[in-house]
Amino acid sequence: DGGITQSPKYLFRKEGQNVTLSCEQNLNHDAMYWYRQDPGQGLRLIYYSQIVNDFQKGDIAEGYSVSREKKESFPLTVTSAQKNPTAFYLCASLGGGAGETQYFGPGTRLLVL
Amino acid sequence: AQSVTQLDSHVSVSEGTPVLLRCNYSSSYSPSLFWYVQHPNKGLQLLLKYTSAATLVKGINGFEAEFKKSETSFHLTKPSAHMSDAAEYFCVVSEWNQGGKLIFGQGTELSVKP
Numbered sequence A: 001d002g003g004i005t006q007s008p009k010y011l012f013r014k015e016g017q018n019v020t021l022s023c024e025q026n027l028n029h030d031a032m033y034w035y036r037q038d039p040g041q042g043l044r045l046i047y048y049s050q051i052v053n054d055f056q057k058g059d060i061a062e063g064y065s066v067s068r069e070k071k072e073s074f075p076l077t078v079t080s081a082q083k084n085p086t087a088f089y090l091c092a093s094l095g096g097g098a099g100e101t102q103y104f105g106p107g108t109r110l111l112v113l
Numbered sequence B: 001a002q003s004v005t006q007l008d009s010h011v012s013v014s015e016g017t018p019v020l021l022r023c024n025y026s027s028s029y030s031p032s033l034f035w036y037v038q039h040p041n042k043g044l045q046l047l048l049k050y051t052s053a054a055t056l057v058k059g060i061n062g063f064e065a066e067f068k069k070s071e072t073s074f075h076l077t078k079p080s081a082h083m084s085d086a087a088e089y090f091c092v093v094s095e096w097n098q099g100g101k102l103i104f105g106q107g108t109e110l111s112v113k114p
Helices: none
Strands: A004-007 A010-013 A019-025 A031-037 A043-051 A054-057 A064-066 A076-078 A087-095 A101-104 A108-112 B003-006 B010-014 B019-021 B023-026 B033-038 B044-050 B056-058 B064-068 B073-078 B087-095 B101-104 B108-113
Touching: A004 A087, A010 A019, A019 A031, A019 A087, A019 A108, A043 A064, A043 B101, A101 B044, B003 B087, B003 B101, B010 B019, B019 B108, B023 B033, B023 B087, B033 B064, B033 B073, B044 B056, B044 B064, B044 B073, B073 B087
Parallel strands: A010 A108, B010 B108
Antiparallel strands: A004 A019, A019 A076, A031 A043, A031 A087, A043 A054, A064 A076, A087 A101, A087 A108, B003 B023, B019 B073, B023 B073, B033 B044, B033 B087, B056 B064, B064 B073, B087 B101, B087 B108
8 A cells, every 4th residue: 555654643742852753655756745734824844855865944944854864764853942843744745747746644743741 | 936825714615515715826837736635633635736737627526626827716616515525625836846845825624514
């Protein structure tokens, strides 16, 4: 079954703690993306990667970090520098040939204790 | 710069009546346009996409959208609403000259009354 998986579904962070959100895809897509969604708002781009070992900042990269060591995996770390991390985080990958489409994972909800 | 405006933050319809969710865009290039649906606490699912082929695009679950360049609009419609259509809908434009980045509208919440 091809698709994008994100884990965990819910994640709790203590003050000053770094946490890592997992995103894995078996669609053989080159490009992957991380978005943040706040209530009543659209999605905002955090980071994206068009190829292994390369990534670029999106619109709201401060307080986040990523790595892309494997094509299948694009983990997102929410660092202690991110002062308002409570949100729904969505991972996506890009594929589909002509008129490429972003396919989304089920999301991770991050809550601060 | 590209942008997307969804004209209604919330739309309420009765089951069996038509659905209209409005979207206007601005783009310097020939855009690709998408509608995604999101059910509570779920990821986004693609409903349909326009990529410079036919201006009337048919999607899943009976939805369709018409690309009108003169009006810079890409409204989503469905002839008859079903209870399962209740969800958040996002209109999206792509920036294919900048790494496939997507620009999202603010979303329209669709409620369906019995």
